[in-house]
Amino acid sequence: MSQLSFPPLMSGHALTGQEDPFETACQRAILGCDAGLVTYNLGADLLRAALVFAPEVPLHKAMAMLPTCGIGLQNALGALAPPEVAVHLEWGGGLRINGGRCGRLRIAASSDDPDTIPDWLVVGLEMPLWPGRDDTGETPDQTALYAEGCADVQAPALVESWARHALHWINRWEQDGLAPLHAEWRGLAHGVGEETQLNGVSGTFLGVDEDFGMLLRDADTTRLIPLTTQLET
Structure with missing residues (x-):
């Protein structure tokens, strides 16, 4: 696999076979690599990549990297995919x-204490390029990138663009605070105002608090579900 090109302060590490970039x-x-490392494994049917961060804020603030990387991916596909792709x-x-x-995007950190500044934080990306060979129509809500009119989007270019756009939004966060990030995310969020179920709790997804915690309203009260509940161990 050829090496990809990333912005300054970022570096790439290509993986092969079954190696999981996340x-x-x-x-x-854990071993102390520099922030900005991008690991990636670009298979024929599946794109996988991950970004390493070194937060300078407590974990409950640093969790903003999850929606930030989501916005970066949307922006990357906005630049590479046909305009009608949502x-x-x-x-x-x-x-x-x-x-x-x-x-999906996934996230892990060196600590799960929301008030501790983690030594590191990793956001991973997994995206199917083609539907699975065993797809029998039993999961009609599942799709793949190339099945949605994006066959001209090359996986290497998408990873490079994802890293660039994620870095752009990290810089905006550092310069302008959370307001631009929140505004961009609200325009892309799925399910706001709809009934949802999370961790066995059902209610109406009202939106998020300052730290992107989910506000979930049931018949009696509004619950706050911190984004840290999405951390993987």
């Missing part, structure tokens, strides 16, 4: 293309 990025982060972001990291579920 797990590799976490392992590299990309939306689920609160917990799920990705939707033209309404169908199409991969």
